[in-house]
Amino acid sequence: MIRNVSLNRWNYRFWRRFSLTSCLAASLLGCGGSGDSLPSTAEPSAAPAPTSADPVSSAVSDSPASEPTPAKDAAMPTIATQSFGQTPDGAEITHYELTNANGLKVGLINFGAAVTKVETPDRDGRLANINLGWPDLAGYLENKPYFGGICGRYANRIALGKFTLDGEEYTLAANNPPGHLHGGKVGFNKKVWAAEPLADQNAVRFTYTSPDGEEGYPGALTVVVTYSLNDQNELKIDYSATTDKATVLNVTNHCYWNLAGAGVGTILDHNLTLFCSRYIPVDENAIPTGELATVEDTPMDFLKPEKIGTRIEQTVNGAGGYDHCYVVDGTYGELRPAAKVVDSASGRVMEVLTTEPGIQLYTGNFLNGTPDTNGFIKQSAFCLEAQHFPDSPNHPDFPTTELKPGETYRQTTVHKFSVAK
Numbered sequence: 001m002i003r004n005v006s007l008n009r010w011n012y013r014f015w016r017r018f019s020l021t022s023c024l025a026a027s028l029l030g031c032g033g034s035g036d037s038l039p040s041t042a043e044p045s046a047a048p049a050p051t052s053a054d055p056v057s058s059a060v061s062d063s064p065a066s067e068p069t070p071a072k073d074a075a076m077p078t079i080a081t082q083s084f085g086q087t088p089d090g091a092e093i094t095h096y097e098l099t100n101a102n103g104l105k106v107g108l109i110n111f112g113a114a115v116t117k118v119e120t121p122d123r124d125g126r127l128a129n130i131n132l133g134w135p136d137l138a139g140y141l142e143n144k145p146y147f148g149g150i151c152g153r154y155a156n157r158i159a160l161g162k163f164t165l166d167g168e169e170y171t172l173a174a175n176n177p178p179g180h181l182h183g184g185k186v187g188f189n190k191k192v193w194a195a196e197p198l199a200d201q202n203a204v205r206f207t208y209t210s211p212d213g214e215e216g217y218p219g220a221l222t223v224v225v226t227y228s229l230n231d232q233n234e235l236k237i238d239y240s241a242t243t244d245k246a247t248v249l250n251v252t253n254h255c256y257w258n259l260a261g262a263g264v265g266t267i268l269d270h271n272l273t274l275f276c277s278r279y280i281p282v283d284e285n286a287i288p289t290g291e292l293a294t295v296e297d298t299p300m301d302f303l304k305p306e307k308i309g310t311r312i313e314q315t316v317n318g319a320g321g322y323d324h325c326y327v328v329d330g331t332y333g334e335l336r337p338a339a340k341v342v343d344s345a346s347g348r349v350m351e352v353l354t355t356e357p358g359i360q361l362y363t364g365n366f367l368n369g370t371p372d373t374n375g376f377i378k379q380s381a382f383c384l385e386a387q388h389f390p391d392s393p394n395h396p397d398f399p400t401t402e403l404k405p406g407e408t409y410r411q412t413t414v415h416k417f418s419v420a421k
């Protein structure tokens with residue numbers, strides 16, 4: 001039976017603060033439990049080849065012109081950069097490749113501030129790309145599934161594309177009829193971002209300024225997203241944003257993961273733990289009903305590790321699978337465990353920690369094996385999108401997504417990779 005739970009006042013006070021104070025995100029080590037550590041050296045990839053184009057090799061090794069950014073000293077990691085082509089408007093797109101001491105690799109582009117690939121070893125040390133993507137810029141220009149990109153200004157849905165802020169009603173594109181999805185027709189995942197490689201942090205910082213009125217949102221908003229990869233095998237995404245006029249904001253990264261390797265079967269056998277005692281029921285248009293329901297005795301319960309596929313057919317209003325936002329347990333604003341996924345076959349483990357109040361579990365229900373989804377089949381990947389709750393501007397009881405001039409939005413989300421024996 002689903003029991004509805006309302007926010008208690010203590011939680012509510014925290015939630016109203018909406019990241020206006022700095023997130024307690026500094027300490028990553030020791031957070032969230034882990035699998036066994038990764039082998040220190042990675043052998044050449046022997047993972048099964050994805051059925052469709054592999055952005056790892058096609059994006060990076062097709063051209064001989066890979067030029068490492070000059071490092072200040074020998075110990076500093078190098079960030080390999082390479083042209084990724086030009087947009088139809090002539091903007092230069094660059095591919096950045098971060099590598100850590102254990103051989104993990106992360107690919108990034110300044111189109112959509114997107115992750116193009118994440119290579120991690122399996123329990124035998126064999127590297128494979130576990131992040132769905134496109135082989136070239138043409139794929140990212142279309143990118144119907146939002147592979148790897150930053151979604152905004154408002155990730156997830158806003159009912160009927162309408163909200164009121166400071167007494168004024170705003171109308172956004174109903175690009176996911178009847179609602180608004182992932183920032184509208186041309187969201188942040190389709191924008192050219194300024195990029196700055198930060199070799200001393202093994203990081204790339206992306207900046208985008210969304211003009212006042214873009215996609216119908218008020219206020220010129222500057223968003224900064226920094227991806228960094230450390231030698232504890234943590235891919236950290238730090239976000240910050242400021243505005244010159246009151247606005248609403250919900251940003252997330254939209255990576256699709258398959259721990260067996262992109263293109264290797266479905267994720268239905270992956271074991272998932274969600275550190276989430278409540279989730280947000282939605283109507284047939286995937287809009288929150290306003291309740292925060294307990295997961296107890298429902299197919300939404302992943303408090304203990306469970307295969308993603310076990311009860312996927314019993315989900316409600318998820319388009320044939322999971323497509324729901326969960327309420328992450330613990331204190332919003334603090335970096336805390338949200339999810340852990342284990343693929344027993346390869347041994348790969350991914351943990352997600354976040355400062356956000358929610359995390360959207362989406363099991364790739366709209367992937368359909370066509371060129372629109374780069375040939376990737378239904379449920380061949382899962383997304384864990386750390387974020388605020390969908391349609392928050394129309395739910396005053398949800399943690400606020402309003403940002404005012406003088407305030408700074410902050411989010412930190414960490415993906416930690418390891419292997420289980």
Ligand code: BGC
Nearest residue numbers: 145146156323360362366385
């Ligand atoms: C949404 C899905 C949507 C997918 C791709 C997810 O964040 O929850 O409903 O199909 O993104 O747009």
